[in-house]
Amino acid sequence: MDIVQEKRQGVAVFAVVGRIDSTTSDTLERALTRAIDAGQRRFVVDFDGVTYISSAGLRVLLMVAKRLGGGRDALVLCSLGDAVRQVFDLAGFLPLFAIERSRDLACARLAGA
Amino acid sequence: MPATARSTVHLAGTRSGIRQAIEAFDEFRAENGLRPSAVWQVNVALDEILSNIVGHAYRNRPDAWIDVTFALAGGSLEVTIVDDGPPFDPLALPAPDLTASIEARRPGGLGVHLVRSLMDGVEYARRDGRNWLVLRRRLPASEGTNREKG
Numbered sequence: 245m246d247i248v249q250e251k252r253q254g255v256a257v258f259a260v261v262g263r264i265d266s267t268t269s270d271t272l273e274r275a276l277t278r279a280i281d282a283g284q285r286r287f288v289v290d291f292d293g294v295t296y297i298s299s300a301g302l303r304v305l306l307m308v309a310k311r312l313g314g315g316r317d318a319l320v321l322c323s324l325g326d327a328v329r330q331v332f333d334l335a336g337f338l339p340l341f342a343i344e345r346s347r348d349l350a351c352a353r354l355a356g357a
Numbered sequence: 358m359p360a361t362a363r364s365t366v367h368l369a370g371t372r373s374g375i376r377q378a379i380e381a382f383d384e385f386r387a388e389n390g391l392r393p394s395a396v397w398q399v400n401v402a403l404d405e406i407l408s409n410i411v412g413h414a415y416r417n418r419p420d421a422w423i424d425v426t427f428a429l430a431g432g433s434l435e436v437t438i439v440d441d442g443p444p445f446d447p448l449a450l451p452a453p454d455l456t457a458s459i460e461a462r463r464p465g466g467l468g469v470h471l472v473r474s475l476m477d478g479v480e481y482a483r484r485d486g487r488n489w490l491v492l493r494r495r496l497p498a499s500e501g502t503n504r505e506k507g
Contacts, residue, residue: 296397334470
């Protein structure tokens with residue numbers, strides 16, 4: 245798994261490429277935690293390059309959302325493929341998170357926040 | 358005639374063992390012409406079960422082992438996972454609360470819930486002092502019939 249980071253108008257974008265599972269979720273957790281610790285408060289996680297996510301990855305998202313106060317104005321997820329969306333659905337995660345179709349829409353949602 | 362194939366890997370019951378299992382499954386998948394998008398459910402289930410075994414039953418005990426067998430027969434992919442940890446039936450775990458808010462959410466139990474949901478069959482048995490777990494997933498009809506196309 246790789247993480248490509250960029251910053252757009254104060255929004256930190258984390259584009260994840262590969263699988264998010266028990267062998268890779270630590271890397272994602274560390275990257276997001278480091279940014280939160282550094283004071284970053286608006287995040288987009290882009291799932292366009294993600295092949296699948298297991299509960300280890302869901303746990304990281306839950307932890308990050310909690311640390312950001314559960315706010316939909318702080319964390320937006322985007323570009324969920326079929327596999328990721330299905331796991332979110334089964335886990336009951338779809339209603340918990342702000343989800344957009346594209347990175348542009350996700351950033352736009354936070355840029356105005 | 359439907360393709361039949363079988364492959365077993367003997368792994369350390371550690372995090373690096375999980376990585377080896379993923380590599381072995383990638384190889385098995387590619388050899389049998391299965392697309393990643395057709396078998397990701399098995400990847401997720403494999404990760405859930407192995408991380409449970411390594412994290413809970415073995416707690417990274419360095420001498421612990423796990424045997425994983427991938428088999429393709431009759432249009433189904435079957436994964437058999439055997440470990441010698443203490444008896445643990447993941448199917449006996451209570452279902453997680455899927456309706457709680459972010460603040461009230463507890464991640465426990467989510468992995469096994471995903472396994473049950475994504476697989477067409479899951480069976481557990483305790484035999485000869487070992488845990489045996491069989492995961493079964495039916496493949497799309499078109500899958501794996503043409504090795505050349507991958």
